[in-house]
Amino acid sequence: MKPTHPDYEVVIGLEVHCQLRVRTKLFTPAPVTYGAEPNTATLPVCLGLPGALPVLNGPAVELAVRAGLATHCTIQPRSIFARKNYFYPDLPKGYQISQFEEPLATGGYVDVPMEGEEEPLRVRLTRIHMEEDAGKSVHEAGLSETHVDLNRAGVPLIEIVSEPDIRSPEAATAYLRTLREIVRYIDASDADMEKGHFRCDVNVSLRPHGSSELGTRTELKNLNSFRFVEAAIRLEIDRQAKVLSEGGTIEQVTLGYDADRGRTFLMRGKEDSDDYRYFPDPDLVPLVLSEERIAEIRAALPELPEQKRARFTEEYGLPGDACAILTEKRGLADFFERAAAAAGDDAKPAAQTTANWMLRDVLAVLREDDVEVQDGHLEPEGLGALIRMVEEGRVTARSARSLLPELIREGGDPERLVQERGLESVSDEGALEALVAQAIEANPKAVASYAEGDKKSLNFLMGQVMKASQGKADPGAVRKLLAAKLES
Amino acid sequence: MVADPMPTLRELAASLEAGERSSLELVEQSLTRARECESLAAFLSLREDGAREEARAADRRRAAGERRSPLDGIPIAIKDNITKRGETAGCASRILEGYRSPFDATALARLEAAGCIVVGRTNMDEFAMGSSTENSAYGPSRNPWDPERAPGGSSGGSAVAVAAGVVPVALGSDTGGSIRQPASFTGIVGMKPTYGRVSRLGLVAFASSLDQIGPFARTARDCAWVLDAMSGNDPGDSTSLPDPPTRSTDALTDALEMGDLDGLRIGLPSEYFELEGAAPGVIERVREAVAELEAAGARTVPVSLPNSRFAVACYYLVATAEASSNLARFDGARYGRRAAGAADVGEMIERSRSEGFGAEVKRRILLGTFVLSAGYYDAYYKKAQQVRTLLRDDFGRAFEECDVIAAPTSPETAFRFGEKADPLALYLSDVYTVSANLTGTPAVSVPCGLSEGLPVGLQLIGPARGDETILRVADAYQQRTSHHEARPPLAGAGA
Structure with a gap:
């Protein structure tokens, strides 16, 4: 396969956030909605009210396990929900419940069919973990206020983290398509990108061809269409290659992609990197899955x-x-x-x-x-x-x-x-014979050239018969009759 | 006959059953008493009209022969960190000013379903952080034994409400001793159930892995009764335990009625009785109490809790770490106090928290944030979790040798306001209580006499799910003694 860049090998890993196809949120029975009136699909847990407690949604766990099994992961018999702490107005508790040190599923892979390649590309998965979504901050143009909609807060997600096994923007989107196909197949997610069900962050680094060390990576955040993924990766490859070829070094930064302007922009430098102070959520107990339960889910996998x-x-x-x-x-x-x-x-x-x-x-x-x-x-x-x-x-x-x-x-x-509609084909011999006789009579030239050995004339005559029958004549029968007439 | 101004829950329930008193009378008496004791600042708010209305309804139910339970119509008080639908849940903090909860705490909902009537919300250290109520944003409660002294904390207001005879029962929460220590300081019974026995849903979290709601009352029997009514599995709390096999009130009270301690083994941890800095008067009273239990048929065995010397340090790492995260939701964005005039969202959050939280809460949030920080997590939080496991092992081994552990509740009696200006000194006084929270075991503080005119508490710690055992022992002790009948000098004032 032709390398993506002449001077550097491109190394790409992806983190995909995929919304699970369940009716209620991950830790409370508030409905999962799309496009509802702001803050109507909320319960005390979604709002982070004092005294509210999370209770894990069982069906969401089952879908996450399905996703793990469908991507050849090992489902961990015991996994832990942890708190990821940071302040943001659309994060109602001041922490997101996620999985950190002990995720639900580890070590799988996805075989990605590649156009023009015999063998699929195997992309290894580091892990799949469950987590809750945050709400949305809405900044209205011209207003200094920030509005917060917590309908999405607590919606169940899985994060699918790949190893840096991808070498081109095309392979990245091919991987995403395959992954989306899988989660849809197993009914784990609608994976509707427009509705934000399937969002991805891309890690990109370059290294000289033949090198086995990884270069410093940058992260492209919140890409919500395959087209943007490809475009943003291309831009980032070019940017990094330029920096490196000029003797510079890559900074570990987080970038956003501005689809309207077709360019990436700096979201966060390395020095601003957050300390999320992860620790096991004391409001939840370890998620324990018995071998029998995992086997049951596996057996029910389509x-x-x-x-x-x-x-x-x-x-x-x-x-x-x-x-x-x-x-x-x-x-x-x-x-x-x-x-x-x-x-x-x-x-x-x-x-x-x-x-x-x-x-x-x-x-x-x-x-x-x-x-x-x-x-x-x-x-x-x-x-x-x-x-x-x-x-x-x-x-x-x-x-x-x-x-x-x-x-x-x-x-x-x-x-x-x-x-x-009277579309039944005409195979009645009498009727067909009449049509055939009509065609022979009306097209002496074609009959003559057939006799002279131009067998294609038969097709012309066939066409005439079919036309006369308004397409209803049984073509097999017509061919047989015509041939017999012309040969006789 | 002049009625005891401070009857027990049982006595009140019996008078309701007998038709001698009405619920409205009990509620009026509570409200009157609350006003008489206003200087003790036990309450942050009273529900006068609501409580009266509920009392009338309870009386109607009784008249119609439809009482919900023997507790129907009994006035109670709840700590300000327990939610009640439509009411404030301020946690004695400025940051929750104006907030009203849309839902009931499970424990309270169960007590209300049994007919209990909340007459008011009690004072506490802000977000339950403290041992004296001095950290309340609304000023401290005062100890009825000496108003110049703290009633203990953080559930000080609930302790005072019972000790001063406003209510026969009050709910508190205990994260590191916040029920037992004020019970000890005010001469009443206070119990921290096994972790998971009482639902935490609707208890505003301080440290989720340590918090438990529990009762204050004059007697262990009353505590058992209330515990039975409010405990049990709650699917709304993931850490809730399955229902205990002995949940029915009948089984519990039968066990309590035996009052006989033949064959009971009481563990005496050498580390607790030889603690440097423990007041000799306290140790003396507790030893006398143990002797009384021996007289009832129990025998003592020496046990060792070698890792208990790390318990306070471990507790302040775990509790502050969890608190730093639990209190992150108070950002002024959705409810409570919001700082005015901030230029952007970040500044709004920062200023709301700076203005809304008191000094001790800020100290603990900062400490907890540090404990969880990258680079320090392993040295502090993780280490503390390891110590917690060692402590559990210590207690596990001890409970192979004994059925309950006896100890003081606090190394000293009620201290004067301002006496503990150094936060560390105050933290260290939690030495006897934090282990039960770290290990999830049940513990109860029972009054066992006075030292220099101030109450001393005997603490009985049981193995996990041994709530009935410690209550049985406490009840046996109270049947043989009258320390719980001692009345604070202030009790008579205005009564």
Whole structure:
């Protein structure tokens, strides 16, 4: 692989904050909301009221464990919640409850498929720990006041910390995409970046090619889109390379990214680095997970994207790129498999035909409308039935294709729709023979050139017949009839 | 017959059951007594109208044969760091001025469900930091045995409220002796339950791993009764213990009624009785009390708590570390006092805290912040946690040899105001009490006589979950003695 920078090897590690898909907050049953009226989704714990005490949310723990298992981490039988102390108006208790010395999960990895590469890139994970989100400070333009919204305070997060195994901005975003796919697959998170469900901090350092020592790193904070991640890393690589090539040294600083201006800016220098005074939270007891409990969660884990891809190749003989697209989202993969099961009795060819329909026709409509397949009106069994009708010659591919946008957007029973619209293919020999005779009579030139050995003329004549039948003629039957007539 | 102006909880409950007194009469008597004793400054606020209204409701329930429990209609007082819905929870601090809690502390909610009526909120050292109530932002409470002396602290106001006969029962909180030491100074019973026995939900935290709510009363029996009513597992407190098997009031009172101590082993830690600086008069009274227990059938065994010499240091590291974090929420941003005219948010937080906290609270926040700082954490906080484990081992070994440990509650009797100007001297007087908090074990202070006219407390420490044992021993002691019937000279004033 071509190096990212000619003079330096780029070393990248990521910290991803991912919001868990639960109804209530990590330490109190206040609802997890988005876009609600400020400070309406709060209880005494969220507000840091005197005497309020945290109680751990069980379902959030289960999702965090799932995320750990899905990324090959070791789930620790005992982990500790700690307080990270700092003052900020949107941090109501004056500390964030997180995990520090003893996190929930350690030592996993994510295999990242890389475009144009045979082997995936293995990114090792240092740890996954649970923590609560902070609130939001809102500074209104022109006002000197700071407003605080604590609806987000206490929302359950996991922080997924990678080893510095990434060597390019593209690999960083590929890693993030893979990670997002995994947490979505296991229903651990909606990972909606626009809603801040999936945010990342990036550590970047450079070192001479061939060096095994790590250079001084800088941290890019709060990047909330893949595009910004890539852009910010590129800027930081260029900045560091310039400093180093001019003989300077890199300062360990924290940078922000200004998307509007397309540049990074200094958030915090090394001298301002906080002392968070972590210590175990005495209001909480150690989180203890028995082997049985972990095994239960593991058993309930759905098939993961990498496993699904391997199975689709193996079971259905689908090519790699088709597998990659169909398994990208669990909803799409499930839809595909249900449709394929309805499309034919022989699994392998039915799956291949269904894959073609999905990739060529269904996804095009979905993309146009920007909807997920499970949110459309088309039932997978409906698609399967339609494909089966095509395969059985009861409707032509062309007619079927013409019905798809309507089925996806408005729904309906394909069988009935085909009948209502009179789209059943014409395979009645008498009717077809009439159409064929008509075409031969109307196109003497084509008939002549066929006789002279131009076999392509058959296709032209086929087209004429299909046109005359308004696409309903069974193409196989037409071809057979035409060939017979022309040869005779 | 002139009624004892300071009846016990049992006596009051019995008079309610018998229909001799109404709850309204008891509440009126409490309020009158509170006003008579105003100079003792036991209360920060009284709930006159609310308490009367609740008393009338309690009387109606009784008349209708629907009383909630034998405690229905009993007036009580609570320390200012225990939340009650719709009421202030000021912790005797300026920084919580104007704050009203939207929820009830679990312990209080349970007592109210049993029918208890809160007549007022009692004075304390600010955020429970202190041993005299001198750190209250609203001035100290005074000891009814000598108003020139401190009633002890931090739950001094609750102790005075019971000692002066305002209420038969008051709630305090004990982080390093804050119930037991004032109980000892004012001649009443004060108990710190096993950590986790009483829910901390609604107790404004000082040091979360040490804090426990507990009762003050005239007798151990009264304490047991109140403990039973307010303790038990609370899913709202992650550190809450499962319900004890002996939770029912019947089982507890039966055990108490035996009053016989045959076969009971009382451990006497040499470190406690040979402590340099302990007042001879205190040690003498406690030894006499132990002799009385022996006369009741108990036998004494020498035990050793070698690491107890580190207990005070360990306590002030753990407690201040936790406090520095627990008190970070008081920033003026959401409730309580906010400094005016700050240029930005940072300055607002800084000034609100500078103006809102008193000197002792600031001292402990700074100490705790230092203890947790990078580079010092291992030497202080971590070391303190290790010492805590050693202390637990010490007590574990001691409780293999004995059933309860007897000791003084405080090395001295009530001191004069201003006598302990050096904070370190005051910290060192916690020597007998902090270990029970560090190890989570239950402990009770029982009056065992006077020394130079001032009350002395006998402390009984039990193994974790041995709350019933120490109460049983304390009850046996009180059945054989009358020290708890001694009345402070001020008690008669105006009564």
